Amino acid sequence: MRSHYCGDLRKEHIGEDITLCGWVHRRRDHGGVIFLDVRDREGLAQVVFDPDREESFALADSCRNEFVVEIKGTVRSRPEGTINPEMPTGEIEVLGKELVILNKSETPPFQLDEHQNVGEDVRLRNRYIDLRRPEMQEKLRFRSKVTNAIRNYLDDNGFLDIETPILNRATPEGARDYLVPSRVHEGQFFALPQSPQLFKQLLMVSGFDRYYQVAKCFRDEDLRADRQPEFTQIDIETSFMDEEGIMGLTENMIRKLFLELKGVDLGDFPRMPYSEAMQRYGSDKPDLRFPMELIDVADLMAEIEFKVFAGPANDPKCRVTALKVPGGAKLTRKNIDDYTKYVSIYGAKGLAWIKVNEIENGVNGLQSPIIKFLGDEVTMAIMDRLGAENGDIVFFGADKAKIVSEALGALRIKVGEDLEMSEREWAPLWVVDFPMFEETDAGLTALHHPFTAPSCSPEDLKANPLEALSRAYDMVLNGCELGGGSVRIHDQEMQATVLEILGISDEEADDKFGFLLNALQYGAPPHGGLAFGLDRLIMLMTGTESIREVIAFPKTQSASCMMTEAPGEVSAAQLRELNIKLRKTP
Numbered sequence: 001m002r003s004h005y006c007g008d009l010r011k012e013h014i015g016e017d018i019t020l021c022g023w024v025h026r027r028r029d030h031g032g033v034i035f036l037d038v039r040d041r042e043g044l045a046q047v048v049f050d051p052d053r054e055e056s057f058a059l060a061d062s063c064r065n066e067f068v069v070e071i072k073g074t075v076r077s078r079p080e081g082t083i084n085p086e087m088p089t090g091e092i093e094v095l096g097k098e099l100v101i102l103n104k105s106e107t108p109p110f111q112l113d114e115h116q117n118v119g120e121d122v123r124l125r126n127r128y129i130d131l132r133r134p135e136m137q138e139k140l141r142f143r144s145k146v147t148n149a150i151r152n153y154l155d156d157n158g159f160l161d162i163e164t165p166i167l168n169r170a171t172p173e174g175a176r177d178y179l180v181p182s183r184v185h186e187g188q189f190f191a192l193p194q195s196p197q198l199f200k201q202l203l204m205v206s207g208f209d210r211y212y213q214v215a216k217c218f219r220d221e222d223l224r225a226d227r228q229p230e231f232t233q234i235d236i237e238t239s240f241m242d243e244e245g246i247m248g249l250t251e252n253m254i255r256k257l258f259l260e261l262k263g264v265d266l267g268d269f270p271r272m273p274y275s276e277a278m279q280r281y282g283s284d285k286p287d288l289r290f291p292m293e294l295i296d297v298a299d300l301m302a303e304i305e306f307k308v309f310a311g312p313a314n315d316p317k318c319r320v321t322a323l324k325v326p327g328g329a330k331l332t333r334k335n336i337d338d339y340t341k342y343v344s345i346y347g348a349k350g351l352a353w354i355k356v357n358e359i360e361n362g363v364n365g366l367q368s369p370i371i372k373f374l375g376d377e378v379t380m381a382i383m384d385r386l387g388a389e390n391g392d393i394v395f396f397g398a399d400k401a402k403i404v405s406e407a408l409g410a411l412r413i414k415v416g417e418d419l420e421m422s423e424r425e426w427a428p429l430w431v432v433d434f435p436m437f438e439e440t441d442a443g444l445t446a447l448h449h450p451f452t453a454p455s456c457s458p459e460d461l462k463a464n465p466l467e468a469l470s471r472a473y474d475m476v477l478n479g480c481e482l483g484g485g486s487v488r489i490h491d492q493e494m495q496a497t498v499l500e501i502l503g504i505s506d507e508e509a510d511d512k513f514g515f516l517l518n519a520l521q522y523g524a525p526p527h528g529g530l531a532f533g534l535d536r537l538i539m540l541m542t543g544t545e546s547i548r549e550v551i552a553f554p555k556t557q558s559a560s561c562m563m564t565e566a567p568g569e570v571s572a573a574q575l576r577e578l579n580i581k582l583r584k585t586p
């Protein structure tokens, strides 16, 4: 039907007869002349209808916002003084000659220009209209460009796009599964994939050598702001490559992506061991745009009377650390109270602080409620270690190591953002040398997943599991985990050792993933890979705050779809067929 997209029209089309198809974005009646701004996916064009073409004029006059129209007309330059430099098509307009109303529209629930004043629930309930907005069109187009560039890169590097099943046995990825009842197998359930982890490993056993998939994954977790119950991974697995090879290949992919689509050179990604990231930044995904670091001061506090610090300072499971914020002395009481509330989210019971006003006057130049508890000598020793300067504020954390790292790690970013301390726009890195296991209330669990290879022998692993490091790696950008993966275990003995340490019995292992354990006995090659979170990558690249803004039809925080109202009830007949009886009928 159309000859040109509205948004593509330029000066060089002047004089051409064209056909446009799109939506009426706005109708204006300028004293006898009707202007229609017509919109399609490429943008807006202004079409003018004169009264001397009676029929099309009357039709144009009857158009309302969001009517779908086909317009034949001629491109001409805009009259002197009416050129709009803000619009890409602002130098031209179309003289409308014929107009067909292809479809009418009810008055939309919100004007496309006024979306900011409507709640997100209205936007999500009417997503098909919300998605007409140029910002949303732009984000989804960008997303398509990203997947396209990634596919091209992986294709150029010999990767095969192979689909893996959606209806599966539960995989032990750590989160809760979404379950699907089987009609044919009474009382049995499929699990939706949390990731294609085991299948991609099996594809390596089958000899495909390099696999990728733009894979939908499902995790039934309590949702945080940046999570979705279904999300997309760029899932990658390779054979006969070690961590250097895999990191190099994927780092190159992300660097190329940023260069091609954003004109940004991310440079070489530095590597940082997990222990160093936790020590210096209190996070396994440090945001290196901010220069501040955590500096431990437990040794200086070990002898003081004040239990709040001395207790943790003498407990090996605890951490006592300081965060020096240059320029932070100007923070008000209210700011500090707000930060105290903020760290309490992470379990911190308080937030001690010292303001540095005139360091040349020793403790007299400091301002703080805690100096009297620390004593002058300890206070000055801390200031010395931190290299405190006038205008600084120092925050302290003293508690279980996990609480202190998380609380002060998060505070570091929050204060950094509030005081605009970011030193660069993009800060990528690899975090490496993760521990194999972590201790939880339920015993030892795998930090990555149970198929990740340790960097030691099975004997050493068994002897000292909590000391063992894994061959896992995370790619981090601006404090976000973009992707993570590992070299896998390809040896049956090692796999059995890891499962044993995790307290997974042979029976349970056989029941859950016996097929993988069997496959490892039939010539499994050394292999490894990783997965990138596509939604988060797009968020970062487009500077979007909410994950819902980069997904066409997202779920809400309570894991439902406001438009289709999924999940929903099903009929009694369907339940009967599945042999499911609800404990409580809704």
Ligand code: ASP
Pocket (backbone or CB within 6 Å): 194, 195, 196, 197, 236, 484, 485, 486, 529, 530, 531
């Ligand atoms: N399957 C892992 C995940 O979803 C990624 C990987 O190890 O490749 O986190």
